[in-house]
Amino acid sequence: MLYSLKMRASQSKGGQNQHISGAERILNESDLNVNVEALISRALHHSKGQPDFINVKIEAVAENEIEYIDALPVKTVEVKDAAAGQKVIIELLGKIGITNASDIMKMFSQTYNMRGAMLLNVDTLERLEPNPERGIRATFMDAADSKSNVNDKKNHFREALILASKVVNAPNIIAEVCVSDDPNYVTGYVAAPSIGYVRITKLKELGSPDGGRIFLYRGSREDVEKCINYLEKTKVLVKNISNLKNDPTDSEGNVDYIKAEIENLKDKQLYRTMNTITSPQKAHITIDNRDFILLASNNYLGLIDDERVENAAMKAIEQYGTGSGGSRLTTGNLILHEELEKDLADFKGTDSAVLFNTGYMANVGTISALGVKGSVIFSDELNHASIIDGCRLSRANVVVYRHNDAGDLEHKIKETSPANGLIVTDAVFSMDGDIANLPEIISIARKYNLLMMVDEAHSTGVIGKTGHGIVEYFNLKDKPDILMGTLSKSLASEGGFVCGSELLIDYLRNKARSFIFSTSLAPATLAAAKSALNILKNEPERVTRLQDNVKYFCSELQRQGVNVETKSAIVPIIVGDEGRAMAIAARLFDEGIYISAIRYPTVAKGQARLRAALMATHSKQDLSIAAQKISLALNYVKSETQN
DSSP states (O other): OEEEEEEEEEEEETTEEEEEEEEEEEEEGGGHHHHHHHHHHHHHTBTTBOOSEEEEEEEEEOGGGEEEEEOOOEEEEOOSSHHHHHHHHHHHHHHTTOSOHHHHHHTGGGGTTOSSBEEEETTTOOBOOSSTTTOBOOOSEEETTGGGGOOSSOOHHHHHHHHHHHHTTSTTEEEEEEEOOOTTOOOEEEEETTTEEEEESOSSOTTOOOOEEEEEEOSOGGGHHHHHHHHHHOEEEEEOOOOOTTOTTTSTTOOHHHHHHHHHHHHTTOOOOOOOOOSOSSSEEEETTEEEEEOBOOOTTSOTTOHHHHHHHHHHHHHHOSOOOSBTTTTOOOHHHHHHHHHHHHHHTOSEEEEESSHHHHHHHHHHHHOOTTOEEEEETTOOHHHHHHHHHSSSEEEEEOTTOHHHHHHHHHHHOOSSEEEEEESBOTTTOOBOOHHHHHHHHHHTTOEEEEEOTTTTTTSSTTSOOHHHHHTOSSOOSEEEEESSSTTSSOOEEEEEOHHHHHHHHHHOHHHHTSBOOOHHHHHHHHHHHHHHHHOTHHHHHHHHHHHHHHHHHHHTTOOOOOSSSEEEEEEEOHHHHHHHHHHHHHTTEEOEEEOTTTSOTTOEEEEEEOOTTOOHHHHHHHHHHHHHHHHHHHHHHHO
């Protein structure tokens, strides 16, 4: 006796079940246990997220019910990008007599949220699925040698070839088109009896969760039920499946797809490299024995090499050693952690605070812990990546509102009517340098009884008369419920923190996974941050110097004809084209100015920019020289591009 084994994993999002993973096997009884374990492991470790529902179904299958078919012959077409891949699909469908392939591909986006496949009349473009939301599920299939494929890692090629071979054997199916919905797999295929199984190496961008499949039907309406019955009920084993040597899922350790993606990044001017700095990140730095004016560091108050901060770090090493030895909830809780948390809470005017190892971990841990099932998170469209990732890792429904638009936020809250919810925004937006309209946003939060969270990574030590951040900047009496910040910018160390009520902080200590499961910050890091915070509190003139430098630099750029504006220490100089931004940054590097070219995906495509970050320790001469050279580089590269 054989058994059909099916696994389906899903995640609840916004009241709907979102498909995460699925797999099919037809096996002997002796192979069931190991395959059940492998498929559950696959479901639990999928790139689309953590499922909250896994269904495993086992059914007996008689030998005489099995239909054996041969695998389709395989061909691979290498393409440079997704647009080229789409063209290949249209050409292949044209070869098998489909003249409206472009119209078919326009319908592909309708498959992205379907559980199964679209069944499409190729001539009339009528959808034939009885349930369009569910689609058609081709099931009961496996390789004839399925015992050799016990693995919790999905073999995209092998499983797709099995499915395609069955699909094109179904009555009246003339072809199938598929794009994987796995964010880490960009290959898709066209399959048809006359052309076989044609792999197309790139049909979407890496990281995209979009994908689906269309079964192309040609025949009478009366025969549709026969076709669906074959796809969903006929038990099929596929013979003669060959391994694909250049497929990354078929041969462990193969890196061809990684190489291809690196080349793609280079072609699009999105490839990133690093420079080795051999000095402290002061206003001037050293690279390859050359002096540079640094306009790319978050060392806003210039405290990284302050003697008091350095001495505090060294003293902590002498007293506590170099590491913390464990997580805070086991052995890694030092008096230094507790003292710094108290100082941060006092500085932000809250009851309590908790430390995280990075600002990224603070946002991811806090937002994912608060975004419980059934809640809603309202997030500004230009929020930092760590906020976006925290939203993705939560179980909440995520609603994105237009940048800094309180009206749009309130409109979307009214549309959603959440019982529990969180509004989250950057205080200072890291790529544009503008400041959140917090008075209006917090008023909306109170009106609709929502929690309010603000990321102060780029506002602490930067805005407000004495650098206390966005609450001081707007002179607010009503503070946000959650004030998050970093130790790695104005406070010249590393780590993140969250300030709020005793109840909130107690909750995070017990629920934020990035806090619970991380070795705690090292003694030197804690002592350095504590010393820097003390300097910030006692020397507000540093904040004044920083703010004066920002005004002076902007005025110098404007005097040179460069249109800039900011209310923080971040000065965006919009360029547009990614290649031009890289060329300008490279020319400035040659001129001794270190400034970052920011490109997609950090900012939107076509919105590449130079991002200047200023320090309190920059001299007026530094800023004048930099402004002049930036203006010259902008004009030079512009003229070179035009020529």
